[in-house]
Amino acid sequence: MPAEAQTGRPRIDLSRYQLSLDGQRVKLERQPMELLIFFAHRKGQLVSREDIVERLWGNDVFVDVDRSINAAVRKIRSALKDDFSEPKFLETVVGKGYRLVGDIELVGPSSPGVETPPAAQAAASGWKGVKYGLLFAVVAALVGGGWAYWLGRSSKSPSTPSIHSIAVLPLANLSADASQEYFADGMTDELISDLAQISALRVISRTSVMKYRNTRTSVPEIGKELKVDAVVEGSVERSGGRVRVSAQLIQASTDTHLWSKSYERDLGDVIGLQDEVARAIADEIRIQLLPTERVRLTTARPVTLDAYDAYLRGLYSMNKRGQSDLEKSTVYFERAVQLDPDYALAYVGLADSYALRGSVMYMALAPRDAMPKSKSAALRALQIDSNLGEAYATLAYVEKFYDWDWAKSEEDFKRAIALKPNYPSAHLWYAGLLAALGRHNESIAESKRGVELDPLSLNANTNLGLMLYFAGKYNDAVQQFGTVLELDSDFYVAHWELGLVYEQQQMYEQALAEFEKAKKLSPGNSAMLESLGEAYALSGRRAEALQILSQLTQLSKHEVVSPYVLALLYTALGNKDKAFTSLEKAYSLRDNYLIFLNVDPAFRPLRSDARFQDLLQRIGLSKS
Numbered sequence: 001m002p003a004e005a006q007t008g009r010p011r012i013d014l015s016r017y018q019l020s021l022d023g024q025r026v027k028l029e030r031q032p033m034e035l036l037i038f039f040a041h042r043k044g045q046l047v048s049r050e051d052i053v054e055r056l057w058g059n060d061v062f063v064d065v066d067r068s069i070n071a072a073v074r075k076i077r078s079a080l081k082d083d084f085s086e087p088k089f090l091e092t093v094v095g096k097g098y099r100l101v102g103d104i105e106l107v108g109p110s111s112p113g114v115e116t117p118p119a120a121q122a123a124a125s126g127w128k129g130v131k132y133g134l135l136f137a138v139v140a141a142l143v144g145g146g147w148a149y150w151l152g153r154s155s156k157s158p159s160t161p162s163i164h165s166i167a168v169l170p171l172a173n174l175s176a177d178a179s180q181e182y183f184a185d186g187m188t189d190e191l192i193s194d195l196a197q198i199s200a201l202r203v204i205s206r207t208s209v210m211k212y213r214n215t216r217t218s219v220p221e222i223g224k225e226l227k228v229d230a231v232v233e234g235s236v237e238r239s240g241g242r243v244r245v246s247a248q249l250i251q252a253s254t255d256t257h258l259w260s261k262s263y264e265r266d267l268g269d270v271i272g273l274q275d276e277v278a279r280a281i282a283d284e285i286r287i288q289l290l291p292t293e294r295v296r297l298t299t300a301r302p303v304t305l306d307a308y309d310a311y312l313r314g315l316y317s318m319n320k321r322g323q324s325d326l327e328k329s330t331v332y333f334e335r336a337v338q339l340d341p342d343y344a345l346a347y348v349g350l351a352d353s354y355a356l357r358g359s360v361m362y363m364a365l366a367p368r369d370a371m372p373k374s375k376s377a378a379l380r381a382l383q384i385d386s387n388l389g390e391a392y393a394t395l396a397y398v399e400k401f402y403d404w405d406w407a408k409s410e411e412d413f414k415r416a417i418a419l420k421p422n423y424p425s426a427h428l429w430y431a432g433l434l435a436a437l438g439r440h441n442e443s444i445a446e447s448k449r450g451v452e453l454d455p456l457s458l459n460a461n462t463n464l465g466l467m468l469y470f471a472g473k474y475n476d477a478v479q480q481f482g483t484v485l486e487l488d489s490d491f492y493v494a495h496w497e498l499g500l501v502y503e504q505q506q507m508y509e510q511a512l513a514e515f516e517k518a519k520k521l522s523p524g525n526s527a528m529l530e531s532l533g534e535a536y537a538l539s540g541r542r543a544e545a546l547q548i549l550s551q552l553t554q555l556s557k558h559e560v561v562s563p564y565v566l567a568l569l570y571t572a573l574g575n576k577d578k579a580f581t582s583l584e585k586a587y588s589l590r591d592n593y594l595i596f597l598n599v600d601p602a603f604r605p606l607r608s609d610a611r612f613q614d615l616l617q618r619i620g621l622s623k624s
Contacts, residue, residue: 010080010089011105012037019079026079032072039076039090039100048097070172070235071248071257073098078216163251163285165202165228168192170213171245174237184236185319186312187245187274191232194278196422197296197389200287203422204228205454206319223252226455230258232281241305243267247277249284259284267305296387307340314349318356323364329353344388347381350374351394359401359592361493366560367590371402389420393429400433401592404620409433424453428463436595436621440471458484458491465494469501470599477501492521496528499535504601508539526555530565534602537572545573562586564593568602580611587615594619 010021012033019026019033028036038055039047052069073090076082080102082089089102168191173184189206196203204226212222219231234247248260261280265273275297282289282297289297303311314332317325330353336346351374356362358370375398381391396412399405413430420426427450434443447464454460461484468477478501484494499514512535519528533548549569555561567582586594597603598621606612616622 009103009105011107012040013107021080028079029075031068032075032079035069035072036076036079036104037106039098040104040106043100043104046093046097046099051097068257068260070246071233071250074233078218081216083214083216163229163287164200165204165230166195166281166285167204167209167222167226167228167231168195169209169222169231169233171233171247172235174235175239180238182313182316183238183309186315187236187270189315189319190271190274191247191277193390194274194297195281197293197420198282198287198289199293199421200289201282201285201422202228202453205422205424205457205460207424207460208454208456211456219250219252219255227452228252230285238267241267243270243273245273245277247281249281267308268302270308271303292387303343304340307336307343307346310336310339311343311346311349314346314353318349318353321356323362326353326357326362326364330357342384344381344384344391347377347384348388348390348394351377351381351391355394355397367402367592371398371590374398375402387419389416389418389423389426392416392419393423393426396426396433397429400429400436401595402590404595406433406437406620422453424450424457424460427453428460431463431467432595435467435470435599438599440467443467444471444473456487458488458494461487462491462493462497465501466497469497469504469601470596472601474501474505490521492518492525492528495521496531499531500602503531503535503538506538508535511535512539526552526559526561527565529555530569533569534572537569542573545569549573562591562593563589564591568600571603571605574605576606576609579606580609580615583615587618595621597621 010019010026012019014037017033019028019036035052038052049069073092076090077087080089082102087101089100089104091099091101093099168188171184171188171191173181175183188209192203192206192209195201196205208226215222217225222231223229230252231250232247233250234245237244242264243266244262244264246260246262249258250256251258259281261277263273263277279294279297310332314329314336317332318329330350333346333350333353336343337350340346354365354370354374354377357364358367358374364370375395378391378395378398381388382395385391392412393416396409396416399409399412403409410430410433413426413433416423416426417430427446431443431446431450434440434446444464444467447460447467450460451457451464461480465477465480465484468474468480478498481494481498481501484491485498488494495514496518499511499518502508502511502514512532515528515532515535519525519532522528529548530552533545533552536542536548537545549566552561552566552569556566563582563585567579567586570576570579570582583594583597597619598616603612613622
């Protein structure tokens with residue numbers, strides 16, 4: 001048995017130019033292989049990025065090497081099955097370079113250093129200056145596999161493949177301070193947001209791409225999982241009052257590097273920098289920008305540095321989605337608009353944070369306390385910038401869930417989608433409105449579009465299952481919730497809503513099992529507890545259902561318990577009068593769930609009652 005198969009130590013056969021791990025050959029391209037051999041010869045020593053440039057390219061080559069180094073390191077880690085956060089082989093020394101900390105066996109002809117690549121030899125033999133550096137980059141791209149790209153390249157390559165879909169992978173934080181992670185995340189979000197305005201391009205949402213932070217997954221695998229033609233990867237380095245962003249475009253199917261460039265600006269011009277990167281990518285992949293889209297990408301409004309910092313911190317907290325995180329996000333967004341009262345995106349963030357805190361998923365604030373504040377912030381954002389699709393989407397969300405203004409909500413959802421076609425929340429929220437109005441085919445289509453834009457999002461995939469449930473497509477809904485649970489078997493919402501489907505199919509044992517899982521995974525959630533009681537009641541276990549009703553009644557004295565949820569339990573118990581009392585309370589509180597009153601199959605026993613029809617008419621859901 002080979003030694004490396006016994007020890008797990010990687011081996012590089014220099015005579016064959018091959019890497020093997022656990023006795024198996026591992027494919028590694030020339031550039032990362034050269035770099036790995038270089039690291040192996042300098043095991044335990046700090047290897048700076050300048051050392052790498054000198055060794056692999058030579059000092060006289062005018063190329064943008066940052067992205068090539070980052071990509072080579074990523075491929076080395078993937079080949080060695082190494083982890084960025086807990087490295088066994090290659091350690092990143094933030095702001096300095098890299099250090100090989102694991103053992104790599106070199107066999108075959110030995111040499112004191114790394115063989116100088118042919119491209120670097122050519123550069124060293126007299127290709128000097130900008131003119132010759134440019135020529136070298138072209139030759140290296142053709143002969144050496146496309147690894148060398150020149151700084152500031154702006155012309156489009158005639159060989160650039162057709163690209164209609166793209167994913168922006170999380171930008172790496174190269175700042176010396178690990179606490180700057182929020183800044184790198186924020187820059188990722190904003191680049192996605194800029195590209196999402198382009199109607200001719202499908203852009204994957206942040207929720208799905210964040211799975212690939214510090215990943216060992218190869219670019220072709222990522223492309224296949226996200227169903228995209230290309231990916232953008234890059235890094236952010238913040239130092240003092242300057243920020244440096246490097247980005248590269250990679251063809252997903254072949255892992256071919258198509259374009260790369262680095263940008264450095266004052267932090268005060270960071271928004272303009274983001275827009276410039278988005279325009280450069282659009283130009284490179286030859287996507288036709290509409291005149292309005294090009295205008296939006298060339299008219300960045302300056303923002304004060306402190307306000308921008310508070311805004312990014314708000315985004316970072318809001319994306320965590322915990323109760324305390326949402327509260328923090330509100331505080332950060334409030335600070336941002338105080339520091340810069342004309343910062344439109346900060347008002348959008350503020351609107352979203354209040355909408356989430358008042359939503360049925362969190363119930364952190366009563367709708368009457370949260371939704372008016374959300375609407376006010378969204379309107380202020382649109383007063384500053386009438387072309388913000390996100391602001392229209394949040395405004396339509398409030399008009400749907402709180403104002404019950406169906407026509408205005410639909411109008412604003414359509415505006416949001418027209419302005420920002422790649423914004424998944426607009427499609428998912430619009431799907432909910434269409435379902436409430438009984439337009440199920442349209443609802444399912446919009447929800448599917450949201451999943452296309454955010455394929456790995458648990459919420460997007462669960463939303464599709466819920467729309468299928470409201471449409472009465474129970475078998476399809478079961479299949480969809482199964483897809484969600486394959487992504488994350490501990491996602492309580494999928495267990496909960498799968499239980500609702502089983503309940504309608506009168507599969508009560510299966511429903512109870514799903515509700516028990518949801519309750520365990522979401523302790524203290526009153527909706528999970530109610531659904532368990534509802535299933536007990538419908539399956540004939542009335543005593544247990546009444547016990548849960550008593551628990552909910554006590555809980556409602558000191559916590560927010562949806563009266564709509566209580567109405568469901570009373571309906572299952574056959575107590576119509578109590579059910580209508582709870583529904584009237586839900587009406588007075590503008591309970592979010594109430595918009596689904598006419599399509600929620602659990603309320604079938606009440607639909608023939610005149611009180612039910614009267615309530616539908618007051619909400620605006622009556623067909624008469």
